[in-house]
Amino acid sequence: MTAAEALEAFLAFQRDERRASVHTLVAYRSDLDRLLGFLSRHLGGEVGLAELQTLRVADLRAWLADEAMRARRLAARPNAKPSTPDQAARTRARRVSALRSFFRYLARRHGVDNPAPSLLAGPRQRTTVPRPLTREAALALPDGVAEVSRQPTDPLRDRALFVLLYGAGLRISEALGLDRGAWAQARASGALRIHGKGGRERLVPLLDAVARALDDWLAVHPDGSATAPLFVGARGGRLNPGIAQRTLRDYRRLAGLPEHLTPHALRHSFATHLMEGGADLRAVQELLGHASLTTTQRYTLADSAQLMRVWQSAHPRATSGG
Missing domain, CATH: 1.10.1510 (Hypothetical Protein Yqey; Chain: A; domain1)
Known part of the structure; x- marks a missing residue:
């Protein structure tokens, strides 16, 4: 051979x-x-x-x-x-x-x-710390994105998409890969079944805010069949991730938000805010669909970085020099 x-x-x-x-x-x-x-x-x-x-x-x-x-x-x-x-x-x-x-x-x-x-020795790579949004910015983002959407039904679609990304911690590819049938099953069971990287499957609890946003969008969805994409583009096919990224970019620039704000930053925010709220690391791993706990542990670094920023801004010793 x-x-x-x-x-x-x-x-x-x-x-x-x-x-x-x-x-x-x-x-x-x-x-x-x-x-x-x-x-x-x-x-x-x-x-x-x-x-x-x-x-x-x-x-x-x-x-x-x-x-x-x-x-x-x-x-x-x-x-x-x-x-x-x-x-x-x-x-x-x-x-x-x-x-x-x-x-x-x-x-x-x-x-x-x-x-x-x-x-063979590989290079030593610097550990990158995820850069999440603040809680307030993450909660405000879906409504802000909806305001810059371009077509009549796009605001409901885009708001639902970004509520889902933050509320369920999904990758953009996972969200855009969903069909209406998967949503109907999630509505009945209270959990969304996601097929992630490497064919790994996970269940993500369905939050009320996510359910309401998706219901509002589905009320004007152009295709009622179970096999239709949950998020459709202008021509009725599956929404292209580039369109969602462009809409977020438009909002980001209008709102003066940092360039690292991408759809994936909402997944980072989902995980980091769970960690800040005291969620168990293993539970966060399951919700994100990580194969390795090491990948999830990056969010403990983000949580520590946030604590340091709070300390530096609030503690008198941080600025007094003595």
Whole structure:
């Protein structure tokens, strides 16, 4: 088997058995295609399983160095947008992660047990702290967005969408992927069934405010069938996330709100406000659909950062210098 054939089998495994997202599959293909192309040049011929078995850490470091040099050449072009050190570190970390996933698959399915990828050190990345809205800003946002909506029925649709994002902590893709039938089931059961990343399923309690906002929108929804998208665009199809992002951007600029305010900031706000209210970390993990508790723990950092800001603004020692 050639390495290219093994890569195709790996991608099929990720798609069919691991239920990897389209974005993950595209990233895996891009990074691993580049790896195999480099190895073909580096080793002077077609790469097969035997060559993958004997790769050294030095070979893999050479690939990462080659990618870094290529990125610097691209950044030196006229009008090129330079990447930040954080972006470069994230790109390298993604490539190392793709490499290790590929070789774990090769070890399990094809007997290629090469320890080199696991010995390859990834970059140390700075832990990013989510930047939530204040409670007041999060509660006011859906009505503000509705005011800048462009079509007659858009205000009810957009208000319902942003109430849902904050009230249930959904990703924009999860909200826009819902159909009317899922909403009818949620109305009957009191919980919304969400299919998240990696095919993971979770139940999110249905708040009264969310239910009222969705009921108001569904009263003017143009399609009453159960299979119709819950949020529809101008032509009756599923609402494009870019339209929702543009509407929020219009509101953000009119209201003078920070540039980091995106639909995903409402998910951050949902989690952070739960943590501030004393919610259990495991419960927040379940509500967000995180596979790892480590991901959810970022919100404890956001909560601590908020406490520090309150302390700095309110405590006399914070400004007295003594």
